[in-house]
Amino acid sequence: MDTKLIRGKTLYDGEKYLKGEPATLMIAGDRILSVGRDAEDAADQAGSVIDCSGQTLMPGMIDCHNHLSLDPGLPDYLLRMNDPLPELTLRAVHTMEMDLMSGVTTSRCLGDKAFLDVHCQKAQDEVRILGPRLKVATRGIRALHGHGFVGYAFGGPENIRTVVRENLLAGADLIKIYLTGSLRGPKGLPCTFSEAEVQMLVAESHRAGVTVATHCIGGPGLDLALKCGIDVIEHGYFMTPEQIDAMADGPAWLVLTPSIFFTEDRLETLHGNLKELHLKQRGEVGSVMAQVVNSDIRWAIGTDGMHGQLAIEVAHVVGFGANPANAIAGVTTRAAELCGLAQDIGRLEKGKLADIIGVQGDPLQNVSALRQVKTVIQGGRVVKADPSRS
């Protein structure tokens, strides 16, 4: 079997630094065979050696909220979701490579057009394109009058039952529903689906063994989501203290996606007056996020399509008051748990998939080290290496 020895300066396994042992990993095929002293002792059996000296070795990052064909690098990027499908697909192939090269080895995709995510998932799996391994939601389900640029409109319990089953037939790993808009509006934070519709969606999904995620920023939609047993709340920008307490006591997860409120480049490419509206509500969202990150809510982090920039989302979360280890867990160990993949990824230990990145610097001292990704190994394949060492 193809074995590789990887030597770094330090090794962060997703929870702690390896102390008193060499920062070395041995991988065999797509899995980690041994770590630390055990790996170094077997060095002479390695088929090849990957020199990551000067780098911190850590688990490949997991983007918990992505859209392959949404690209905030484009002007009026939300409206560009109406581009022809071949264009969206080409864009997805491009953004997947950007994400992988930035150290994201797994991505949870929360809606794309016409099942293109299923095709990208298959192509990645067969190594026909470069990108993170994907978990896909296929078509996002939105109300006729509701928000959701990457979704499609459906309504009525029976119709919802059908669309969930169609998504599952196409290969959905999870089901996504939009319950609210994306900003506080003149009418507050209205919910766009009825309880009967949400109950139907959750029942059909759970019966098939898949989880349900909802785009939900707060208001009655959040109460309804928790009441109906939705598994993951996406965004949660306007949660009340009561809702934070309810989530902290319950089983639902939260995915934090700060960039649309806090990353200047992204605000620039919104259409109409959306930039101004987001800026107006930034303070309120910041104070909610500050409460969330140190609550007992189980949270992880996603880019919402900010390709190649998961590290910046992590930095925002640290800015809200999370300690760096907690924020990094939101893209490694805890992210793997959220995705239902903790048995395979999120941690550097014997038996796990060899998804390993090497970063320059100490991410626990300064999370901006996550922007300095020099090495990316995915499932044992070296996809990015420091050119000065080869």
Ligand SMILES: [Zn+2]
């Ligand atoms: Zn999204």
